Amino acid sequence: MTDQLLGLLRFVLLAALYLFFARVVWAVWTEVRVPAVSRSTGPVPTMPTDGTAKVPRRQRVTELRVVAPKRHKGHQIEIGSEPLVIGRSENTDLSVADDSFLSNVHARIWIANGAAVVEDLGSTNGTLVNGNRISDVVALRPGDRIQMGSLIVEAER
Numbered sequence: 001m002t003d004q005l006l007g008l009l010r011f012v013l014l015a016a017l018y019l020f021f022a023r024v025v026w027a028v029w030t031e032v033r034v035p036a037v038s039r040s041t042g043p044v045p046t047m048p049t050d051g052t053a054k055v056p057r058r059q060r061v062t063e064l065r066v067v068a069p070k071r072h073k074g075h076q077i078e079i080g081s082e083p084l085v086i087g088r089s090e091n092t093d094l095s096v097a098d099d100s101f102l103s104n105v106h107a108r109i110w111i112a113n114g115a116a117v118v119e120d121l122g123s124t125n126g127t128l129v130n131g132n133r134i135s136d137v138v139a140l141r142p143g144d145r146i147q148m149g150s151l152i153v154e155a156e157r
Helices: 003-032
Strands: 063-068 076-078 084-087 107-112 115-120 127-129 145-148 151-156
Touching: 107 145, 115 127
Parallel strands: none
Antiparallel strands: 063 076, 063 151, 084 107, 107 115, 127 145, 145 151
């Protein structure tokens, strides 16, 4: 082989290594990124219970979008005033039977006083909102990520 051909092959190998490294960094970045919107994982704000509660439109959550696992990615789940119970059991509203890290009855999500809220139902592995384990009812904002087992959903308007 000529020196020019060896130099070209070295350059191609180096470019392939850089492209591979860039792809790995991109995959890690998309999996661990935290949504850009400022988050609050505190308790549900106290609001009047007479139906006059107003949640600003930009902070109102009405549905969830499945982010992971891949086979369910993109599914939309509407949130209503009736609790949406999530778990492995067939008796739950959203059943993910093949997730061994999900409890039979893991968490519930509903709209209370105009705000979407999530509550862990004493699950073994816990429920995370934006990477923080929750123990109380937590208000959701658009962009919040909720992880229950390997199921990850993102709150949307």
